[in-house]
Amino acid sequence: MNRAFFFxxxxxxxxxxxxDYVKRIEEFVFVPQFFEIFNYAKKMDYLTxxxxxxxxxxxxxxxxxxxxxxxxxxxxxxxxxxxxxxxxIYYCGSxxxxxxxxxxxxxxxxxEAISQYGIDPAKSFMIxxxxxxxxxxxxxxxxxxxxxxxxxxxxxxxxxxFHSFLLLMDKIVK
Numbered sequence: 001m002n003r004a005f006f007f008x009x010x011x012x013x014x015x016x017x018x019x020d021y022v023k024r025i026e027e028f029v030f031v032p033q034f035f036e037i038f039n040y041a042k043k044m045d046y047l048t049x050x051x052x053x054x055x056x057x058x059x060x061x062x063x064x065x066x067x068x069x070x071x072x073x074x075x076x077x078x079x080x081x082x083x084x085x086x087x088x089i090y091y092c093g094s095x096x097x098x099x100x101x102x103x104x105x106x107x108x109x110x111x112e113a114i115s116q117y118g119i120d121p122a123k124s125f126m127i128x129x130x131x132x133x134x135x136x137x138x139x140x141x142x143x144x145x146x147x148x149x150x151x152x153x154x155x156x157x158x159x160x161x162f163h164s165f166l167l168l169m170d171k172i173v174k
Contacts, residue, residue, distance in 0.1 A: 001120035005041035006142060008128035009052035021056035023066050025073040033162035035082060040169060042084040047117055050089040051109045057093025067091060104132040110140035125173060
Protein backbone atom coordinates (compact mmCIF):
# COMPACT_ATOMS: atom_id res chain seq x y z
CA MET A 1 0.00 0.00 0.00
CA ASN A 2 1.05 3.59 -0.63
CA ARG A 3 1.89 6.22 1.96
CA ALA A 4 0.53 9.72 1.57
CA PHE A 5 1.02 13.21 2.84
CA PHE A 6 -2.20 15.25 2.82
CA PHE A 7 -2.05 19.04 2.97
CA UNK A 8 -4.76 21.52 3.84
CA UNK A 9 -4.49 24.31 1.29
CA UNK A 10 -5.26 27.73 2.81
CA UNK A 11 -2.83 28.41 5.65
CA UNK A 12 -0.52 25.47 4.86
CA UNK A 13 0.18 25.51 1.12
CA UNK A 14 -0.69 29.16 0.60
CA UNK A 15 -0.99 32.20 2.84
CA UNK A 16 -4.42 32.47 4.44
CA UNK A 17 -6.24 35.66 3.47
CA UNK A 18 -7.93 37.65 6.24
CA UNK A 19 -11.71 37.25 5.92
CA ASP A 20 -11.53 36.33 2.24
CA TYR A 21 -11.03 33.43 -0.15
CA VAL A 22 -8.32 32.89 -2.73
CA LYS A 23 -10.40 33.39 -5.86
CA ARG A 24 -7.71 34.28 -8.41
CA ILE A 25 -4.10 33.35 -8.98
CA GLU A 26 -3.05 36.91 -8.08
CA GLU A 27 -4.26 36.22 -4.53
CA PHE A 28 -2.34 32.93 -4.17
CA VAL A 29 0.98 33.21 -2.31
CA PHE A 30 2.84 30.06 -1.26
CA VAL A 31 3.81 29.67 2.41
CA PRO A 32 7.62 29.56 2.09
CA GLN A 33 8.09 26.68 4.58
CA PHE A 34 5.61 24.56 2.62
CA PHE A 35 8.23 23.87 -0.07
CA GLU A 36 10.58 22.15 2.39
CA ILE A 37 7.80 19.92 3.73
CA PHE A 38 6.50 19.13 0.24
CA ASN A 39 9.98 18.31 -1.13
CA TYR A 40 10.68 16.07 1.86
CA ALA A 41 7.41 14.17 1.36
CA LYS A 42 8.11 13.64 -2.35
CA LYS A 43 11.73 12.57 -1.79
CA MET A 44 10.55 10.06 0.82
CA ASP A 45 8.19 8.56 -1.81
CA TYR A 46 4.97 9.77 -0.25
CA LEU A 47 2.04 10.51 -2.53
CA THR A 48 0.92 14.09 -1.95
CA UNK A 49 -2.60 15.50 -1.94
CA UNK A 50 -4.49 18.68 -1.17
CA UNK A 51 -7.62 18.19 0.93
CA UNK A 52 -9.44 21.52 1.18
CA UNK A 53 -12.80 23.06 1.95
CA UNK A 54 -13.66 25.85 -0.47
CA UNK A 55 -17.01 27.07 0.82
CA UNK A 56 -16.60 30.30 -1.14
CA UNK A 57 -18.19 28.26 -3.94
CA UNK A 58 -21.28 27.56 -1.85
CA UNK A 59 -21.43 31.24 -0.86
CA UNK A 60 -21.32 32.29 -4.52
CA UNK A 61 -18.07 34.24 -4.05
CA UNK A 62 -16.32 32.02 -6.61
CA UNK A 63 -17.13 28.97 -8.70
CA UNK A 64 -15.59 25.58 -9.49
CA UNK A 65 -13.74 26.94 -12.51
CA UNK A 66 -12.13 29.68 -10.38
CA UNK A 67 -10.83 26.99 -8.00
CA UNK A 68 -9.61 24.80 -10.87
CA UNK A 69 -7.75 27.75 -12.43
CA UNK A 70 -5.99 28.46 -9.11
CA UNK A 71 -5.14 24.77 -8.69
CA UNK A 72 -3.74 24.43 -12.22
CA UNK A 73 -1.59 27.52 -11.64
CA UNK A 74 -0.46 26.14 -8.25
CA UNK A 75 0.51 22.82 -9.86
CA UNK A 76 2.51 24.57 -12.62
CA UNK A 77 4.38 26.71 -10.07
CA UNK A 78 5.09 23.67 -7.91
CA UNK A 79 6.55 21.80 -10.86
CA UNK A 80 8.62 24.84 -11.78
CA UNK A 81 9.89 25.42 -8.22
CA UNK A 82 10.35 21.85 -6.99
CA UNK A 83 10.16 19.45 -9.94
CA UNK A 84 7.08 17.85 -8.36
CA UNK A 85 3.31 18.35 -8.29
CA UNK A 86 0.53 17.15 -6.04
CA UNK A 87 -0.65 13.70 -7.08
CA UNK A 88 -4.23 14.92 -6.80
CA ILE A 89 -6.36 17.70 -5.33
CA TYR A 90 -9.66 17.15 -3.53
CA TYR A 91 -11.90 20.04 -2.61
CA CYS A 92 -15.42 20.50 -1.31
CA GLY A 93 -17.34 23.64 -2.22
CA SER A 94 -20.33 22.92 0.01
CA UNK A 95 -21.43 25.21 2.81
CA UNK A 96 -20.96 23.97 6.35
CA UNK A 97 -24.74 23.73 6.79
CA UNK A 98 -24.98 21.20 3.93
CA UNK A 99 -23.35 18.53 6.15
CA UNK A 100 -21.58 17.06 3.12
CA UNK A 101 -19.71 13.80 3.84
CA UNK A 102 -16.83 15.31 1.83
CA UNK A 103 -16.54 18.56 3.79
CA UNK A 104 -14.04 18.60 6.65
CA UNK A 105 -14.45 17.69 9.50
CA UNK A 106 -16.06 14.73 7.73
CA UNK A 107 -13.55 12.37 6.13
CA UNK A 108 -15.07 11.78 2.69
CA UNK A 109 -12.25 13.38 0.69
CA UNK A 110 -9.72 11.25 2.57
CA UNK A 111 -11.71 8.08 1.89
CA GLU A 112 -11.84 8.95 -1.82
CA ALA A 113 -8.06 9.36 -2.00
CA ILE A 114 -7.39 6.27 0.12
CA SER A 115 -9.60 4.15 -2.15
CA GLN A 116 -8.46 5.66 -5.44
CA TYR A 117 -4.72 5.46 -4.69
CA GLY A 118 -4.45 2.40 -2.42
CA ILE A 119 -3.22 4.37 0.59
CA ASP A 120 -2.43 2.97 4.02
CA PRO A 121 -3.90 5.63 6.34
CA ALA A 122 -1.86 4.45 9.34
CA LYS A 123 1.35 5.27 7.44
CA SER A 124 0.06 8.61 6.18
CA PHE A 125 -0.03 12.16 7.54
CA MET A 126 -2.25 15.24 7.29
CA ILE A 127 -0.83 18.68 7.97
CA UNK A 128 -3.36 21.38 8.70
CA UNK A 129 -4.08 24.53 10.61
CA UNK A 130 -7.57 23.89 12.01
CA UNK A 131 -9.36 21.41 14.22
CA UNK A 132 -11.42 20.40 11.17
CA UNK A 133 -8.21 19.19 9.52
CA UNK A 134 -7.21 16.93 12.41
CA UNK A 135 -10.78 15.68 12.98
CA UNK A 136 -11.11 14.78 9.31
CA UNK A 137 -7.74 13.00 9.28
CA UNK A 138 -8.46 11.09 12.48
CA UNK A 139 -11.84 9.99 11.10
CA UNK A 140 -10.00 8.36 8.21
CA UNK A 141 -7.27 6.83 10.41
CA UNK A 142 -4.61 9.26 9.13
CA UNK A 143 -1.99 10.73 11.50
CA UNK A 144 -2.75 14.41 12.13
CA UNK A 145 -0.28 17.29 12.41
CA UNK A 146 -1.52 20.75 13.37
CA UNK A 147 0.44 23.97 13.00
CA UNK A 148 -0.71 26.78 15.28
CA UNK A 149 -2.06 27.39 18.76
CA UNK A 150 -3.75 24.11 19.68
CA UNK A 151 -3.95 21.84 22.70
CA UNK A 152 -1.73 18.76 22.64
CA UNK A 153 -4.77 16.47 22.44
CA UNK A 154 -6.16 18.23 19.35
CA UNK A 155 -3.97 16.17 17.00
CA UNK A 156 -1.39 13.41 16.98
CA UNK A 157 1.30 16.12 16.71
CA UNK A 158 0.93 19.83 17.47
CA UNK A 159 3.51 22.51 16.64
CA UNK A 160 3.25 26.24 17.29
CA UNK A 161 4.77 27.11 13.90
CA PHE A 162 6.28 25.65 10.74
CA HIS A 163 9.83 26.05 12.03
CA SER A 164 9.12 23.84 15.06
CA PHE A 165 7.65 21.14 12.84
CA LEU A 166 10.54 21.28 10.38
CA LEU A 167 13.02 20.72 13.23
CA LEU A 168 11.32 17.42 14.16
CA MET A 169 9.93 16.33 10.80
CA ASP A 170 12.56 13.59 10.30
CA LYS A 171 11.64 11.99 13.64
CA ILE A 172 7.89 12.01 12.97
CA VAL A 173 7.63 11.25 9.27
CA LYS A 174 9.54 8.09 8.42
